[in-house]
Amino acid sequence: MDRNLAMEVVRVTEMAAIASARLMGRGNKNESDQVAVDAMRRAFDALNIDGTVVIGEGERDEAPMLYIGERVGRREPGAPEVDIALDPLEGTNLCAYGRPGSISVVAMSSHGGLLNAPDTYMEKLAVGPRAKGAIDLTKSPTENLRAIAERMKVYVEDLTVMTLDRERHADLIKEVRAAGARVRLIEDGDVAGAIATCFEGTGVDVLMGIGGAPEGVIAAAAIRATGGDMQGRLVPRNQGEIERAKKMGITDIHKIYSAEELAKGEVMFAATGVTTGDFLKGVRFFGGGCETHSVVMRSKTGTVRFIQSVHKFDKKPGYAL
Numbered sequence: 471m472d473r474n475l476a477m478e479v480v481r482v483t484e485m486a487a488i489a490s491a492r493l494m495g496r497g498n499k500n501e502s503d504q505v506a507v508d509a510m511r512r513a514f515d516a517l518n519i520d521g522t523v524v525i526g527e528g529e530r531d532e533a534p535m536l537y538i539g540e541r542v543g544r545r546e547p548g549a550p551e552v553d554i555a556l557d558p559l560e561g562t563n564l565c566a567y568g569r570p571g572s573i574s575v576v577a578m579s580s581h582g583g584l585l586n587a588p589d590t591y592m593e594k595l596a597v598g599p600r601a602k603g604a605i606d607l608t609k610s611p612t613e614n615l616r617a618i619a620e621r622m623k624v625y626v627e628d629l630t631v632m633t634l635d636r637e638r639h640a641d642l643i644k645e646v647r648a649a650g651a652r653v654r655l656i657e658d659g660d661v662a663g664a665i666a667t668c669f670e671g672t673g674v675d676v677l678m679g680i681g682g683a684p685e686g687v688i689a690a691a692a693i694r695a696t697g698g699d700m701q702g703r704l705v706p707r708n709q710g711e712i713e714r715a716k717k718m719g720i721t722d723i724h725k726i727y728s729a730e731e732l733a734k735g736e737v738m739f740a741a742t743g744v745t746t747g748d749f750l751k752g753v754r755f756f757g758g759g760c761e762t763h764s765v766v767m768r769s770k771t772g773t774v775r776f777i778q779s780v781h782k783f784d785k786k787p788g789y790a791l
């Protein structure tokens with residue numbers, strides 16, 4: 471993958487973020503998501519890649535655009551063949567209700583690099599580079615917090631654990647509190663939550679708990695690029711999801727995946743803030759344009775770039791739609 475591709479991919483997340491941010495706070499999550507999907511699909515047409523969506527908006531029969539298996543990009547001769555995991559609007563409710571932390575996101579790898587995760591749940595444990603190697607999903611949350619604290623040379627009481635505010639996490643939250651760590655509950659958006667552990671300034675040290683499996687693969691791509699660490703284990707909700715996982719080539723449903731197994735080889739990752747979150751500002755509109763804030767990363771070099779862009783709608787009418 472050409473290194474300049476990483477800089478091109480950010481245009482795709484910028485366009486999707488601008489489109490959904492336009493509808494921020496209107497209380498309609500489907501509408502916010504749909505405009506992001508449309509914009510992202512259009513933006514891919516400008517990229518000279520031969521891309522296959524491996525994690526997208528759903529199966530072909532349920533998602534008309536950016537469905538799993540869809541080929542995207544201009545696909546001109548010499549275009550790199552890439553697998554793509556995307557979420558045009560991660561945290562649809564956050565955007566629809568004007569809450570912090572929604573992002574638009576794309577991860578890319580060479581062919582076969584991204585786990586074809588079924589649309590089920592995944593138990594996730596993610597930390598930043600300072601705690602790399604200290605996590606183990608076979609151990610209890612308390613044991614993990616002690617190992618993470620030791621590796622980071624801090625007290626467990628200094629750690630902040632982010633988790634989705636869900637009923638299913640009642641025991642987890644109780645245990646984390648009993649261990650002495652601080653807890654930050656989020657309403658949605660555990661991709662941004664996992665990535666936040668890799669940026670010191672966010673104050674988030676650990677992401678724990680169960681969220682979407684496709685989101686787990688996207689997060690793993692970013693974790694790989696930033697040098698953090700992550701483990702994930704599928705948590706199917708019913709027999710149908712187990713069957714679906716098998717069809718997608720997953721033989722051991724209980725397997726614990728490392729970040730390297732979720733997103734193998736060279737990966738690129740780009741995200742643009744829709745609403746302001748822990749490490750990205752949201753889209754800000756002004757007369758005739760807007761400003762976006764994005765992050766672009768490559769696992770090969772570990773370079774992390776924050777990109778602040780000013781878009782003028784009279785010169786780029788496509789962005790104004």
Ligand SMILES: O=P(O)(O)OC[C@H]1O[C@](O)(COP(=O)(O)O)[C@@H](O)[C@@H]1O
Pocket residue numbers: 559560561562563634636657658659660661680681682683685
């Ligand atoms: O809402 P659930 O069923 O607990 O699922 C959790 C998943 O939903 C999200 O919070 C938001 O997903 P959407 O953007 O599809 O609404 C993810 O970040 C998370 O992985």
